[in-house]
Amino acid sequence: MAQSVAAPAHSELLIKKSRFIGCVQSVPDRAAAQAVVAALRAEHPGAAHVCWALLAGGHSAAVDDGEPGGTAGRPMLDVLRHQDLEGVLATVVRYYGGVRLGAGGLVRAYTDCVAQALKSARKIPLVRxxxxxxxxxxxxxxxxxxxxxxxxxxxxxxxxxxxxxxxxxxxxxxxxxxxxxxxxxxxxxxxxxx
Structure with missing residues (x-):
């Protein structure tokens, strides 16, 4: 059965001097997700990337925001799908620390950041x-x-x-x-x- 999250849940990782700030939260649709992402960009003007993934209303999105293709948004989306979530937005704000992580390192970092946020999230079943x-x-x-x-x-x-x-x-x-x-x-x- 599909689930959502009851309230926003956060995580933070430091990997080779890069800071990853993750959040998973409930959103009804893509427009609401884009508003959240816009607010994050305004809140973190010094961040190198604001990557996000969305599963809501039968639609999905995976945005790498300048990271190498397929290293941020898609892995985040895969975490949401694996947890059978619906109506959920995952965001990760990255402050670049000056050390390149490589494609595999980026995939692990973004995946881990979303997974850590989901560990502390209270999941609720969705009722159709x-x-x-x-x-x-x-x-x-x-x-x-x-x-x-x-x-x-x-x-x-x-x-x-x-x-x-x-x-x-x-x-x-x-x-x-x-x-x-x-x-x-x-x-x-x-x-x-x-």
Whole structure:
């Protein structure tokens, strides 16, 4: 099951006078990741590189930021994939210490920096939500609200017209059982919208 991180987790490594400052954190998408990277660049103007890797919303990114191709972003991304993470940004800020590490040394440094940050990160399982919409008679609104709440769902919207239209989200694994309970409670008076 895919996981994310509950809060940002940090690490710092010193390798042959180069300083590597790592962070893993939850982000919803690429735009949010780019905003975090921009803030890091502003916070560390003397850094030689701000490398990053992203797995979020079905998209991935691996940015070497001037390091030799494939020595920073891709290894960081591989660490995220190996841990089955989703919605996570890994960043490493490098202050160059004057000693070249070589391609293998860079790969190890960036990989270790992200792995160390992940060791201290609290991982949380990601729950896939299904959004559902149904229309019911007014007399069933209270019962449906209680059933949705009991299933761990969250009511997203209610519209009152000829009938009450309820829009709600529920964990994918609980959706079928909830639909069965609601259909039984509605006794044929529930219409589902797509």
């Amino acid at each position: 939500l299904r959004t559902m919409v149904c229309a019911v008679p007014y007399g069933l609104e209270g019962l449906f609200r209680r059933e949705i709440d009991a299933a761990g769902g969250s009511l997203q919207g209610v519209q009152h017209g000829e009938e009450v239209e309820l829009s709600f989200g529920v964990a994918e694994v609980d959706a079928e059982a909830l639909v069965a309970r609601l259909n039984e409670a509605g006794q044929g008076r529930v219409s589902w919208r797509t």
